[in-house]
Amino acid sequence: GAGVSQTPSNKVTEKGKYVELRCDPISGHTALYWYRQSLGQGPEFLIYFQGTGAADDSGLPNDRFFAVRPEGSVSTLKIQRTERGDSAVYLCASSLARGRYNEQFFGPGTRLTVL
Amino acid sequence: AQSVTQLGSHVSVSEGALVLLRCNYSSSVPPYLFWYVQYPNQGLQLLLKYTSAATLVKGINGFEAEFKKSETSFHLTKPSAHMSDAAEYFCAVSDTQGGSEKLVFGKGTKLTVNP
Numbered sequence: 001g002a003g004v005s006q007t008p009s010n011k012v013t014e015k016g017k018y019v020e021l022r023c024d025p026i027s028g029h030t031a032l033y034w035y036r037q038s039l040g041q042g043p044e045f046l047i048y049f050q051g052t053g054a055a056d057d058s059g060l061p062n063d064r065f066f067a068v069r070p071e072g073s074v075s076t077l078k079i080q081r082t083e084r085g086d087s088a089v090y091l092c093a094s095s096l097a098r099g100r101y102n103e104q105f106f107g108p109g110t111r112l113t114v115l
Numbered sequence: 116a117q118s119v120t121q122l123g124s125h126v127s128v129s130e131g132a133l134v135l136l137r138c139n140y141s142s143s144v145p146p147y148l149f150w151y152v153q154y155p156n157q158g159l160q161l162l163l164k165y166t167s168a169a170t171l172v173k174g175i176n177g178f179e180a181e182f183k184k185s186e187t188s189f190h191l192t193k194p195s196a197h198m199s200d201a202a203e204y205f206c207a208v209s210d211t212q213g214g215s216e217k218l219v220f221g222k223g224t225k226l227t228v229n230p
Contacts (some may be wrong), residue, residue, distance in 0.1 A: 003158075004158070015217065031217075032215075033217060033218075035218075040124075040222070040223075041222055042205050042207075042220030042221050042222050042223050043159070043205070043218070043220050044220070045210075045215075045217040045218065045219070048215035048216075048217055050215075055215055056215035056217065059217070066183070071211075091158065091159070095216075102146070102216065103161050104161075104218060105161075106151075106158035106159040107158050108156070108157055108158045109158060
């Protein structure tokens with residue numbers, strides 16, 4: 001079956017612009033996560049959805065970052081007034097259900113470059 | 116809060132040699148630990164996970180890891196390296212603070228396999 005997909009694979013934008021990054025999780029997976037991976041670092045948690053609601057958004061760095069999952073499937077990460085420091089690979093992951101032991105399946109990521 | 120530390124950002128081995136990638140964890144609760152592998156321009160793939168069932172965990176591609184509570188370690192090993200093992204490896208711990216089962220990753224270890 002299809003894995004987690006993310007679009008676009010690459011996004012180049014200018015400082016101050018608005019961007020949207022899309023994640024299509026594995027069908028039937030209720031849990032969805034966004035992570036950000038900066039160069040030379042491990043992925044860092046941004047936000048977690050269980051169904052349609054954001055159950056944990058403690059990793060969002062500031063109010064320029066926002067994410068939605070209106071129908072409990074596809075999710076969009078939105079970044080306003082982008083800054084050069086936002087440049088990173090944004091990873092999406094999904095898992096079948098809640099549970100610390102549940103495997104998270106990762107997409108290939110969106111590489112965001114802010115000029 | 117849970118955290119992991121990966122010792123050595125780069126490890127280089129010869130083909131056929133033992134692979135040892137180190138990971139130490141810090142957790143206030145019994146940890147759930149994971150090793151992920153990331154090939155260039157690809158998403159993270161789960162190698163193996165520890166969920167308290169057995170201290171020696173076998174994963175894909177011949178990798179295994181041993182959970183040692185006394186040493187707070189979860190090192191990844193493979194008896195004989197193959198060229199195809201060249202990738203970046205991430206250790207992670209499940210963190211339930213905030214109501215999610217987000218993963219907290221180490222900074223990663225890049226494995227190079229020399230012919």
